[in-house]
Each structure stands twice: as structure tokens, then as C-alpha cells.
Amino acid sequence: AQSVAQPEDQVNVAEGNPLTVKCTYSVSGNPYLFWYVQYPNRGLQFLLKYITGDNLVKGSYGFEAEFNKSQTSFHLKKPSALVSDSALYFCAVRVLTSGTYKYIFGTGTRLKVLA
Amino acid sequence: GAGVSQSPSNKVTEKGKDVELRCDPISGHTALYWYRQSLGQGLEFLIYFQGNSAPDKSGLPSDRFSAERTGGSVSTLTIQRTQQEDSAVYLCASSLGGYGISYEQYFGPGTRLTVT
Numbered sequence: 098a099q100s101v102a103q104p105e106d107q108v109n110v111a112e113g114n115p116l117t118v119k120c121t122y123s124v125s126g127n128p129y130l131f132w133y134v135q136y137p138n139r140g141l142q143f144l145l146k147y148i149t150g151d152n153l154v155k156g157s158y159g160f161e162a163e164f165n166k167s168q169t170s171f172h173l174k175k176p177s178a179l180v181s182d183s184a185l186y187f188c189a190v191r192v193l194t195s196g197t198y199k200y201i202f203g204t205g206t207r208l209k210v211l212a
Numbered sequence: 213g214a215g216v217s218q219s220p221s222n223k224v225t226e227k228g229k230d231v232e233l234r235c236d237p238i239s240g241h242t243a244l245y246w247y248r249q250s251l252g253q254g255l256e257f258l259i260y261f262q263g264n265s266a267p268d269k270s271g272l273p274s275d276r277f278s279a280e281r282t283g284g285s286v287s288t289l290t291i292q293r294t295q296q297e298d299s300a301v302y303l304c305a306s307s308l309g310g311y312g313i314s315y316e317q318y319f320g321p322g323t324r325l326t327v328t
Contacts, residue, residue, distance in 0.1 A: 138321075146316055195270075197268055200245075204254040
């Protein structure tokens with residue numbers, strides 16, 4: 098079955114340290130991959146996407162993600178975490194099912210950046 | 213410009229009652245999506261509208277759930293005879309194009325539904 102997984106429910110990182118939020122996927126064909134962030138009491142916001150081309154994708158707020166086809170991963174990264182990055186992060190993949198495209202979202206990873 | 217708006221922001225209802233949730237997408241966005249977010253769960257796809265095409269209803273969990281999109285803009289998600297397991301945050305999103313085009317989605321703040 099086509100799926101996306103975020104293996105960590107929560108990630109804690111000290112402010113100023115690099116952060117990684119993991120995402121792996123299982124899809125047929127070429128994946129279209131997305132990261133969204135949900136701040137407290139707010140809707141999800143788009144961060145970045147990978148469609149094709151350069152495996153390293155840069156997005157909003159200094160975030161980037163690396164598409165790794167051999168490991169079927171699309172981990173979200175930031176070189177230096179800020180307390181304000183604390184939020185819920187969702188990975189999503191576009192899949193083709195029964196002739197129809199859908200987006201499948203992971204269960205989310207809560208990032209906590211400690212001052 | 214204005215983003216996706218949803219109303220009400222919170223809704224508490226008694227089991228067995230019907231509820232209507234409203235979504236106003238971004239002007240010019242042809243695609244509209246409804247998702248459900250339960251505590252500790254990811255986003256569960258419910259229904260997708262693209263332009264004038266027939267909606268993709270494959271994610272609706274039961275026939276108690278239905279949705280309409282009038283004039284290619286505002287959408288209403290209706291849940292009939294609500295059950296406690298319907299309690300969740302219902303999110304609406306819109307995008308410039310549909311699935312065939314890899315546009316990102318813009319999400320509303322959600323409606324938190326509590327069924328007592």
C-alpha cells in the first residue's frame with residue numbers, strides 16, 4: 098500500500114542546534130513530496146515541496162529537505178533551530194490510486210525547540 | 213490577500229444532531245479539499261472538489277457525511293446524526309489546481325467539532 102511515515106512523534110532539540118524531522122514514503126512511480134507546518138491554534142502552512150530536479154529543496158523559514166530516492170526518504174532539516182520553530186510538522190505525498198490522485202499525510206511530528 | 217476561512221471555529225453538538233461546517237476558499241482556487249484531523253492522527257482525506265468535475269468522495273467515512281460546493285467557491289460539509297467518533301478538527305484547504313498539478317494546498321484554521 099502507498100503510504101508515508103513519520104517515525105518520531107516528537108523531536109526535541111536545543112535552540113541553535115541543527116534539526117531533522119524524518120519522513121519516509123512508499124509510492125508507485127515518482128513521488129511528489131510536501132512538508133507542512135502547523136503552529137498552535139493555526140492552520141497548516143506549506144513549507145516546501147519536491148517534484149523533480151535538485152534533490153535538496155529549500156523552503157520557507159530557512160527549512161530545507163533532501164529527497165533520497167534510494168532510501169525513500171524526504172527528511173526536513175534546518176541548520177540552526179529557533180524556539181519559534183516549535184510546532185507540528187506533517188509530511189505528505191501525492192499518490193495515484195484507482196486512477197485518482199490523492200494526498201496522504203503522515204501522522205505528524207511535534208518539534209520542540211528548547212531555549 | 214484573504215486566506216481560507218472556516219466557520220464556525222468551534223462547534224459543540226449533541227449526539228444525533230446534524231451539523232454544517234463552512235469553508236470559503238481563496239478566490240481563484242479551483243480545487244478544494246476537506247480533511248479530518250483527530251488527536252494523535254494525521255490528516256484523513258474526506259472529499260475533493262476540482263472545478264466543475266464530479267467530486268472525489270472516496271474518503272467520506274460513512275453516508276452520514278456529505279459535502280457541496282456552490283458556484284465553484286464556498287463549500288459546506290454536512291454531518292448527519294453525529295456520533296462521538298465524529299469529534300475532530302475538520303480542515304478545509306484550497307489550491308490553484310487539482311491533483312494533476314502539484315500545487316501546494318492552503319489550509320483554513322479548522323473547525324473543532326465536539327459531539328457530546
